[in-house]
Amino acid sequence: MTESIKNYISTSMTINRIGVALSAEKNAGMLIKIILKGVMKIANADAGIIYTVHESGKVTVALMHIQSRDLEVDSHSNGDDPYNALVHSKVIKLTGSSIFNNVSINVPDIYHSKGFNFSINMCFDEMIGYTSKSSLSVPMKNHENEIIGILQLINAQDRMTREIIPFSDDDEKVAQNLASVAAVAISKNKLLEDFKLLFDSLVNLIATAIDEKSPYTGGHCRRVPDLTMMIAGAACKSDHASKLETIFDRIHLLDERFEILKRDAQISFLKNKLSLLKNNGDALQHEMDCHLHTFIEEIEDDRKFLHACNSGRNLMGESDQERLRKISVKYRWTDPDGNEKHFLSESELHYLSIPRGTITDEERSIIKSHVNTTSMMLDSLHYPKSLRNVPKFARVHHERMDGKGYPHGLSGNQIPIEGRMIAIADIFEALTAHDRPYKRKFSLTEALSILGSMKEDGHIDPDLFDLFVREKLYLKYAEQHLHPEQIDDVDLSKIPGFACTV
Structure with a gap:
């Protein structure tokens, strides 16, 4: 009687700890670990495994714990371990009825059971030198009644003699209840991850739509x-x-206009020089050469000034803005349609006159x-x-x-x-x-x-x-x-x- 009371108190305390963990533990992997160890303690099982059933049908070991071997396999810390590689192909055979018929499987000895294939546990035994005997497998269902995993307990032990015994009906009921709790934890974690992915996807979708506009x-x-x-x-x-950037940088248009001015000046100079040669005006040719050279230098100086204005790196003072206005009307140029215009349009003068920056x-x-x-x-x-x-x-x-x-x-x-x-x-x-x-x-x-x-x-x-x-x-x-x-x-x-x- 005293032993039963102790077991009852121990079970109650374990369930209470799991209840506290449900509200306080934010890490789903840690919560599942607490649940597995809790149900192992209540059933006095030496080993326990939680399998995850993915939407694709693939089954993986989420967590395995063998108390007597101090062995723990956690897929969150090592997803490429040999146990996972093994379980991918064989775990469905292990608990086929548990998955597809929503029933628990409680067998006293997996090596002498009929109707169930426990080859996965036998492979585990061979890998680690362990001997699995009694087994209790319980399906884990989410809120939509879908199987998302399996909780398996292995080797129930007599609390006094430590002898391997079958799992009791009470063990099965507790395992079913806590399997449901574990399923809730897994489902909650997946829902949170899905919502996070959905939110991130929506943000990326909106950002892409704005950018592609x-x-x-x-x-x-x-x-x-x-x-x-x-x-x-x-x-x-x-x-x-640059200040003249509106879909493309228009400073090169000003360069073209300066080139046109230089070309026109050179043509005019050559015409005048030819006329002087015909009229024996040798004395004026040197003066014309100097005048052309000065004019070309002035054009180049104004061009460099406009480039500096266009860069937006320097503060535009009143004197700079006044020089811009003078350049705007100082030169005249003829567009391809034969229209004579001021060197700078009103829009170009407006942009180049920005005191600081480029907008x-x-x-x-x-x-x-x-x-x-x-x-x-x-x-x-x-x-x-x-x-x-x-x-x-x-x-x-x-x-x-x-x-x-x-x-x-x-x-x-x-x-x-x-x-x-x-x-x-x-x-x-x-x-x-x-x-x-x-x-x-x-x-x-x-x-x-x-x-x-x-x-x-x-x-x-x-x-x-x-x-x-x-x-x-x-x-x-x-x-x-x-x-x-x-x-x-x-x-x-x-x-x-x-x-x-x-």
Whole structure:
């Protein structure tokens, strides 16, 4: 009687521990291990195996524990072990009735049982020098009554003599109940994984749809997360594109106009020179040569000035803007249709006169509005607790460390670290993207130099930039996403803002 009471108390405590684990344990693999060891203790079994039945029909050993041998096989830690290789082809034969007829199989001796094939256990015995005798196999069903696994107990032991005995009816009932609990744990874990995969798939689908809407930004939403994960995030915006980039860089059109001006000047000079030769005007020829040379130099100087304006790297002062206006009307050129025009159109003058950067106030307003659109879209979604900060991280990746970013003008530690990381990834991807025909792709050295300057200007997080360079994350990203010609040998000592230590 006393022994029965002890067993009852021990069983109750084991079931209570399993109940606590159900609510507290987040790791499904650990929970299954607790359940298997618990049911082994209640039934006083020396060994236990949990098999997983996959949707494809393949069966694998999820967990095997043999107490007397201190042996444990866990598929989560070693999915290529020889036991799994063995079970793939033979486990269905082991418990065919258990799987397909939803019944338990309780046999006193697997080596003398009729109607069941326990060759898998016999193979285990041969591999590890073990002797399986009594066996209890119970199907594990999910909430849709589908068989998702099998719980098998091996070698029940008499609590006093340790002799191998058959499993009792009570053992079978307990095993059935706890097999259901284990099935719930496995199903819950699979549902969570499925929902996570579904969520990730939806995010990728939406990102792809947004990117594919523009043929010039495809891949951006795939590459930025890759780089963000490498440096643990990204946040900010800036792109030293050129001011005349609108689907293609129009600075070459200005070069063509300058060439036309030089050609016209040279033709006019030759005509005048020919006329002077006919009229014996030798004295004026030298003066004309000097005038042509001066004019060509002036054209070249103005052309270089327009290129500098177009780069967007320098601040455009009032004197620079005044010079632009003069150049605009200083030269006249004739288009292919024979129309004479000012050298710069109103649109070109407008873009080249941008005081700083490469975009107009109107374009900047449009760009900034996408943050508000992003916020509205993300805020409309319901997130699990682990993802509730996603909208906050996304909306701050255009803030700057010096407080001059948008939309809220946050600075320093007011910007979440995740957002600061996203910024660096966003900028570096934009600088090195090779699928945007309207801008040239930068090499690693050029991109890192621009990032370094942005660090010095208070644009990006200095510590994250140093981490990005020091750990050569740029190279890891480049090997996966950049063209070979972009991957040059970076001299870190020449990167602005980075203290190179050897």
